Amino acid sequence: MARPKATGAAGMTRRERYDAEQRRRSLIVAATSTVIVLAAIILLVPLAPGWEKVQKSFFNGAVLAKSFPKLLDAFLVNVMIFAWSAPAIAVLGLLIALARDAKSPALFPLRIFGAAFTDIFRGVPVILTVYLIGFGIPGLGLPRPWNSPYIWGSLALILTYSAYVAEIFRSGIDSVHHSQRSAALSLGLSERQVMRDVVLPQAVRNVVPSQMNMLIALQKDVSLLSFIGPVEIFRQAGVFKSLLANFTPYVGAAIIFLAVTIPATRYADYLMARQQKERR
Amino acid sequence: MSKILSLTVALAMVSTTAMAGGHCAAGKTLTEGKLTIATGNPAYYPWVMDDAPESGQGFEAAVAYAVAGEMGFASEDVVWVRSSFDEAIQPGAKNFDFNMQQYSITPERDEVVDFSAPYYTAPMAVLVGPGAVDTEATMAGLKALKWGAVGSTTAVPKLENVIQPDSRPLLYGDNADVNAAISANQIDAALFDLPTALFLSAVMIEGSKVIGQFAPDASDNPDQFGMLMEEGNALKACVDEALAALTESGALAAIEAEWLQDTTGVPLIK
Known part of the structure; x- marks a missing residue:
């Protein structure tokens, strides 16, 4: 009632709002760290000096x-x-x-x-x-x-x-x-x-x-x-x-x-x- | 004491000047002035006698020392190390200058590692167990046998393409397991290169017999043994040169006759 900005979360208790916020934050953190790790693997592994040889030996189409x-x-x-x-x-x-x-x-x-x-x-x-x-x-x-x-x-x-x-x-x-x-x-x-x-x-x-x-x-x-x-x-x-x-x-x-x-x-x-x- | 020391120093200097004499291998080996050669662990008769390549006894040991001599290395400059098949073909640096353990040269292997010119062309031979020694050495007779082979050798395509047995062959990890299968009568016959077959029949499997051999040119893919080297090894030219000289002089054939002369007495399969 006293919170004009809470229209989106109408009907939610304070506890539920808090939980939703926590979930949203942890989702963002999880997504970011996954993207960073994947990017690191995709970008860094081929930079290794032996990558071409390894690719030829292990991942040869x-x-x-x-x-x-x-x-x-x-x-x-x-x-x-x-x-x-x-x-x-x-x-x-x-x-x-x-x-x-x-x-x-x-x-x-x-x-x-x-x-x-x-x-x-x-x-x-x-x-x-x-x-x-x-x-x-x-x-x-x-x-x-x-x-x-x-x-x-x-x-x-x-x-x-x-x-x-x-x-x-x-x-x-x-x-x-x-x-x-x-x-x-x-x-x-x-x-x-x-x-x-x-x-x-x-x-x-x-x-x-x-x-x-x-x-x-x-x-x-x-x-x-x-x-x-x-x-x-x-x-x-x-x-x-x-x-x-x-x-x-x-x-x-x-x-x-x-x-x-x-x-x-x-x-x-x-x-x-x-x-x-x-x-x- | 100081006399011995100065003698050693003098000797070292002599050998250094000898190596610096502009020989082909200078600066191309793993350790300067030494030739590092790898063999199997253990290495078998008749390729290396008594698992002691340092003795120069056995076909591959003898060839190794002959090649080393041709390249200007003294016997004591040859260093032996041991390696497995997988170790030798995986990508990356090697701990040997070249590796001799009956590596058949194939174009696919050649993409990953380098091979010297062949130092031996091995015919494939048929080893049969005690229960099948009366088998006729003809294609029809061989097809009916239950076959086995070592799964990592070129005997497998030979079996599939040339003999085409009636029942599916069984494949094993190494010679010892094929022996066990022959002894247990699980297979009648196995395909090996001739020297290995002769050794197994003479020493390892009682009552077995080598009943025939395929001429090295019976298929489009004769088994030729080459020394395995790291891809792009600069030493390859020197090794090939030495092998060519040994072939030319007949020394290679003499070594083969000395260590692998048993090859007579086994009929050709037509």
């Missing part, structure tokens, strides 16, 4: 055009390995989690097995597991096609990732409050029924966003199979790199990976945000 179709083709191998590994990991991971959670004293060996499994396969670098299983087991003298690097390399990925996934499932199981278990038991449900019908449905839902992150990581680690033979995108890019003495194919491979992983990451973020909202 002709090389990219030449190698991209074959890179996409090789990426199908990644997708294939991913497609059969991911379900196997989910199943084995859940089984290991359940083994570690076994309550009956008679099943104690199962708990030990679960603990040993996660300790070993989480502790050994993926690439070592891939090498040891991928070359080691076929070396025992299996006939073809049972000695295929696709089979044993995938198994190495499955074992390693199951160990991580099992731990995430276990944290999900632990996140279901103990009172739910007690309540279900008091209703006369068996231990098995409690786990299957009460605990697991909640546990799995709770850990979906974390498991999404494992999927994204797996998508990238499929490339480790290239060390034992399969020509997937990383190896194909390496072949081009060596033939053309140019690193652009790696940039091409990175673009293809990003095209898949960025949407997946955003989706995981979305799931996580939604879950947090639900919990509030």
Whole structure:
């Protein structure tokens, strides 16, 4: 009333006006600093003495055009390995989690097995597991096609990732409050029924966003199979790199990976945000 | 004590005057008066014996010392360093005057680095595992095999364009991994340059055999090894001159016969 200039913000409280002003200011600061940083990168990087050489070696349009179709083709191998590994990991991971959670004293060996499994396969670098299983087991003298690097390399990925996934499932199981278990038991449900019908449905839902992150990581680690033979995108890019003495194919491979992983990451973020909202 | 000192000084002066004698390489090497040569880590038989290039034993070590001698460097002025493939082709300054580790000369590589004139033309050879030693060395016989190769070598285009196998080849990071795959019977055959194939079959993979070789001119792209140098290296002219002189005199062929004479006894694939 006493402020003639407040017509634009009519109906706003003083607090709201203050907040709007703060938002406006922070927007301006954010925009300015982003523009400055971007301008610095765009203007300064090409000024570096080696920029032309780097551009020729890493961002070469002709090389990219030449190698991209074959890179996409090789990426199908990644997708294939991913497609059969991911379900196997989910199943084995859940089984290991359940083994570690076994309550009956008679099943104690199962708990030990679960603990040993996660300790070993989480502790050994993926690439070592891939090498040891991928070359080691076929070396025992299996006939073809049972000695295929696709089979044993995938198994190495499955074992390693199951160990991580099992731990995430276990944290999900632990996140279901103990009172739910007690309540279900008091209703006369068996231990098995409690786990299957009460605990697991909640546990799995709770850990979906974390498991999404494992999927994204797996998508990238499929490339480790290239060390034992399969020509997937990383190896194909390496072949081009060596033939053309140019690193652009790696940039091409990175673009293809990003095209898949960025949407997946955003989706995981979305799931996580939604879950947090639900919990509030 | 002072005698030794003055002797050293005198020797140093002699060598300085020798270098200042207007030789081609003067002022063009990394360290004045020294020739810095890079090789692989480790470097393999028969290119370098016992991973000790300083001995001059092995084909590339011998060629290196012959070239150095031709350029006016004494043996003790040759300094050896080690490098990986990626280190050598990335843009930027190099820590060697030239790099010898069986670099095949390709036009694409030549855009990023410089190559000397070729010092060896390597034929490609077929190494088969114990399960496939009876394979006939014909195109039809080879197509049916399960193939492997090192992914960073020119064996890959050779496989794709010349042999065109029936099933997709498997590719590996280095020779040791190809060996493991042959030993595990995951692949029947692998394509290497002949000297490497002979070494692997003789020493590394029991029961394997080199069943044939492609004539160096069987494709439009024979594998020629060149010394790799930084793009625009002024030393290239001197190295080429030395290699030309060694080829002319037959010294290069003699070195090749001495270290790579095993090349006989492997039939040509037609």
